[in-house]
Amino acid sequence: MNFRIRCVGKALLGVIAIGVLGGIVMTLWNWVIPALFVGARTIDFVHALGLLVLSRILFGGFRGHRGWHGRRHWRKWESMTPEERELFRTAWRAGRSRRTGA
Known part of the structure; x- marks a missing residue:
């Protein structure tokens, strides 16, 4: 029983962390990028999650x-x-x- 509660808690924490990180990426993008680049559009939450996954991969x-x-x-x-x-x-x-030369 305790193991299940821990697993569910970790999964819930992971989902919350992904949501918070996606919100941070979306907010930063929408705050900085349209102000710096003419023609840049704001993004929604799903695109922010995609951008977050892409940056983790790259x-x-x-x-x-x-x-x-x-x-x-x-x-x-x-x-x-x-x-x-x-x-x-x-x-x-x-x-x-030897590597640093010190």
Whole structure:
């Protein structure tokens, strides 16, 4: 029962977030674009959602920022001994300093 409530709550939160983001995109577009470009039209909510999806596809993807890969790396880090962790830190710092030239 608790699992269902959590799933429904997450789905409801997702729908609300999509609606709010679509409203923000629509408001910003209608405020900025017609004032800057002659002949630009205002958009409605459905077009704002389409613009939001298009921008996610072109610029951000749908993967999120850590997700499954972050947990996998964390498990690997947790399984390391303190000596392995220190060796990893020194190798990481050496690689970073070589790339930045510091």
